[in-house]
Amino acid sequence: MNASDSIASGQLPQNSGVLGGGRMGAGIAHALLISGSTVVVVERDEASAQAAYERVSESVDKSIARAVVSESKDQLMQRFSVSMDYAQFATAQLVIEAVPEIWELKVSSLQAVEKVLDPDAVLASNTSSLSVSGLAKELTRPGKFLGLHFFNPVPASTLIEVVIGEQTDENLVEASRGWVQALGKTAVVVNDAPGFASSRLGVAIALEAMRMVEEGVASAEDIDNAMVLGYKHPTGPLKTTDIVGLDVRLGIAEYLHETLGDRFAPPQILKDMVAQGELGRKSGQGFYSW
Ligand SMILES: NC(=O)c1ccc[n+]([C@@H]2O[C@H](COP(=O)([O-])OP(=O)(O)OC[C@H]3O[C@@H](n4cnc5c(N)ncnc54)[C@H](O)[C@@H]3O)[C@@H](O)[C@H]2O)c1
Secondary structure (H helix, E strand, O other): OOHHHHHHOOOOOOEEEEEOOOHHHHHHHHHHHHOOOEEEEEOOOHHHHHHHHHHHHHHHHHHHHOOOOOOOHHHHHHOEEEEOOHHHHHHOOEEEEOOOOOHHHHHHHHHHHHHHOOOOOEEEEOOOOOOHHHHHOOOOOHHHEEEEEEOOOHHHOOEEEEEEOOOOOOHHHHHHHHHHHHOOOEEEEEEOOOOOOHHHHHHHHHHHHHHHHHOOOOOHHHHHHHHHHHHOOOOOHHHHHHHHOHHHHHHHHHHHHHHHOHHHOOOHHHHHHHHOOOOEHHHOEOOOEO
16 A cells, blocks of 8 residues: 555555644644654744744653653654745645635645645645635645644644535545544544534534623523533633634624624624723633633
């Protein structure tokens, strides 16, 4: 079995690449590395490449301290490199893009990666909201493209949302379940749609919780406790909104409102709080005082 056959069969790629080694990219690179892949992270400049290297190195230290890896730090880091040259992706069977969530940047970066990839290699995006089918339309091999939506922080999260575009090859659905399992995580397979499954449901609950505060049904604490104690959510929808940022949630709600209709219309209380600078944890005040 050659390398491209083995990735198509769901085995973890022997060689993988990550474009953009920020918060998510470094987490993804670390996950691939400790699962046995040889990983290169490509960054836009020297300083960002160095920062990416340090982020992965620190995560490796933590994995060693928690005894979740059997290899030594030297063994692991021998299989890891950073670069500013996209040509380093030429031997990768899987490249995951994790540059900032800006449409033009995603398109130009994915096109640049595609140019150097092996014809059988798979390209994935870690986008949290952009249309996977839309991005695929900008590529020359849309069948070999899909979304792999990792969650933050990657080492602590066991979920990866696999987002299947309109043109994604059918065999990548099963194959991607295999890669996700090899990374020690669980796949949720979703056909490309606004908000995928996770953001759509998470935001739906949060918007309803906000309307309940607005209508005086209950306090933020009591609404959150209803979900934490009654439904075993680790954090209530309003505290989660404070942690994510009210401005971020408003942006997602506006996008879902545009694409999915009025049921995602942002409540007035959310718009007012954002206008007043009450953005949640990062500003010190949201549905809670931080
Ligand atoms: N942060 C989260 O909670 C989260 C969760 C899930 C998905 N995402 C998605 O992951 C992606 C990355 O988010 P992040 O939070 O890691 O962002 P980040 O800003 O921490 O990292 C982005 C990295 O990309 C690099 N970069 C920018 N332009 C580049 C280029 N042309 N070539 C190579 N590298 C380039 C930057 O130097 C930076 O290191 C986004 O699409 C985001 O929506 C984020």
